[in-house]
Amino acid sequence: MTISDGDDVIIEYVGRLEDGTLFDTSDRGLAEETGLASEHPDRAYEPLTVNVGEGTVIEGLEEALRGLEEGDSTAVRIPPEKAYGPYKDSRVAEYDRDAFEDMMGDRTLEIGFEVEAKDSGLPGQVTEIKDDFVVVDFNHELAGETLEFEIEVIDVS
Structure with missing residues (x-):
């Protein structure tokens, strides 16, 4: 068949x-x-x-x-x-580190930490952590x- x-x-x-x-x-x-x-x-x-x-x-x-x-x-x-799909730079976002950590509660911020966008439900991963900001990539791996x-x-x- x-x-x-x-x-x-x-x-x-x-x-x-x-x-x-x-x-x-x-x-x-x-x-x-x-x-x-x-x-x-x-x-x-x-x-x-x-x-x-x-x-x-x-x-x-x-x-x-x-x-x-x-x-x-x-x-x-x-x-x-x-x-x-293609990798899109528009799916990479920066967030204020303090606000991001407040949102996380008692979880530890580290590279690879997985998040979900509020509006779209799109999964993302923390790819960079700086003193003032956090970078999250919402592209599929x-x-x-x-x-x-x-x-x-x-x-x-």
């Missing part, structure tokens, strides 16, 4: 950046071997179920699945425009990256 919109597809996958860095996988052994599992200890490394056409995965991955069949394997290169996936179709229904 050829995959098309509305199909539920189960895939095994490996996702890498252009430089070969592993950023995601369904293979627990590979995640453990590369240290990805220790970076994300609560994540389940298992096959992914995608309902094609629902928009639950990036556009380029859905496009790569259409036309494949159960048992097929493929490698696909997905540009930023069909992944997490993979924004601007070309992604490379190895995909194996396990089941189509």
